[in-house]
Amino acid sequence: MQKSKNQNSLKYLKLAPINPFNDSNSSYSHSMSKSRRNYKLQGILPINITKNCVSRCAFISQKGNDNKTPHNLNQDSVLLQTKLNSQPYQFLFGVFDGHGLNGHSISTLLKNRISSNVPYCPKEPQEIDLIEYLENSINLASKTVMSSPIDTDISGSTLCLVIISGPHIICGNIGDSRCIIGKYNENWDFEVLSKEHKPNIPEEVERIENAGGFVSVFPNKRNQKEGILRVWTDDPEIPGLAMTRSIGDKAMKHVGVIDTCEIVKHKVCSEDKFLILASDGIWDVISNMEAVEIVSKFWKEGRSELACKGLVDAATEKWMESGDHIDDISVIVVFLHAKE
Structure with missing residues (x-):
């Protein structure tokens, strides 16, 4: 019996355990020669711990192409860290979308600097503690970039960072990456957690x-x-x-392009089923509701890694329909469950 196209594609997917301090650029990757894609995918297995509201998560980061020629570099960087300070209910997720000649270097430096600040995350935090930690981490990362030897005149990066501690979700955003929550109460809906710039x-x-x-x-x-x-x-x-805010882009600072993040806080409730955090490689071609509809199919199966793949495949198809350019695409999907 001839296998369907979807069945053939599934054999390329593997779920690898997370190393909390692993660099996403050195993570498990597999080249899909038939589709000329380079997926980077990791995830964590389902867990059930008191206070924990995350059941499963995964990510994919794929470099774009022009006229079917892959970009030399994927300028996106992805951060996925579990068990912050050995606390099994604390997680840190981030997407950094670089642009300009040195965009990749800037997005990578941001990710690494924020990772290095993890030991300062409070172990038993209140909501205000999480906000302060997130803001301090982002400010330190921005200062690190601006004082680094990297030429930031016309290069920079977005930043969308999410910390989850028990039922508390805090999102900090600079630029046009985006984070939303998929919600279900008789019908699927969404809530945007990041303010775009x-x-x-x-x-x-x-x-x-x-x-x-x-x-x-x-x-x-x-x-x-x-x-x-x-x-x-x-x-x-x-x-x-x-974009009107970014980290880097020194030549644009005098015309009001700032690196100030905006914070949105949220408490996980029974309607919250999953979180989607992605670069504009997704959001430029996929609407919030379309993204929720795609992920909801895999949420029912408990397959966060396939939810990532579904989003990337849909976005890639949309980019191909609109021309010969496909942007770098990075997406994190986090399955949520409220603790009673």
């Missing part, structure tokens, strides 16, 4: 314009109907930036 958000645009920058599809301020809105300076040598 893009040039189509009025309060972000106001800050840019007050600082002397401007937002347009092209740097000549023409009113174009197509294309991506970007932040520009008056210097034609500086490329436009598709």
Whole structure:
């Protein structure tokens, strides 16, 4: 009997145990020659510990391509750490989407610097302690990047970081990566946990314009109907930036591009079924509701690693439909369960 296309693809998937301090760039990877993809996938097996609200998690990070030629580097970096300070109910997840010539170096440095701050995470934290820890970690990481030898003039990275401690979820975001929670109460729905920083958000645009920058599809301020809105300076040598906040991008700081994170807090409830944290390689082509519908199918099966693959496959197909460019794609899926 001839196997279906989906059955053939499943043989490439393996679930590897997490090393809490493992660098995602050296994680288990498998090259899928038929589809010319390079998946990096890890996960943790189901666990059931008092206070713990995470039952399973996994991630995939895939480098993009142009005209079917793979990019030299995947500029995304992914952070997945379990048992912070040996506490089985504490987790740290992060997606860092680099851009510019040195974007990969910046996203990697951010991930490593935040990892090195894990020992300072409080073991029995209150909500305010988690917020303070997350903000301090992000501030230290940003300062590390800006004082590093890396040329950050026109290179930078987004940051979307989530800490889970028991039922508490704290999300800090800079840029246009995104975190949402899939919820079920008779019907599937979602809640956005991160505040995006893009040039189509009025309060972000106001800050840019007050600082002397401007937002347009092209740097000549023409009113174009197509294309991506970007932040520009008056210097034609500086490329436009598709976000209003980032870590790095030193040449854009004087026009209101800041590295201040925004914090969103959430307490896990019975309706919360999973968390999706991803770079814009997902969100530029997949809506929040589409992502929830994809992951919900695998949530019923308890397969977080296949949920990641479902999202990556759907996003890749959408990118191919819209042209010859496929962005780097990184996604983390975390299955949740509320403790009564």
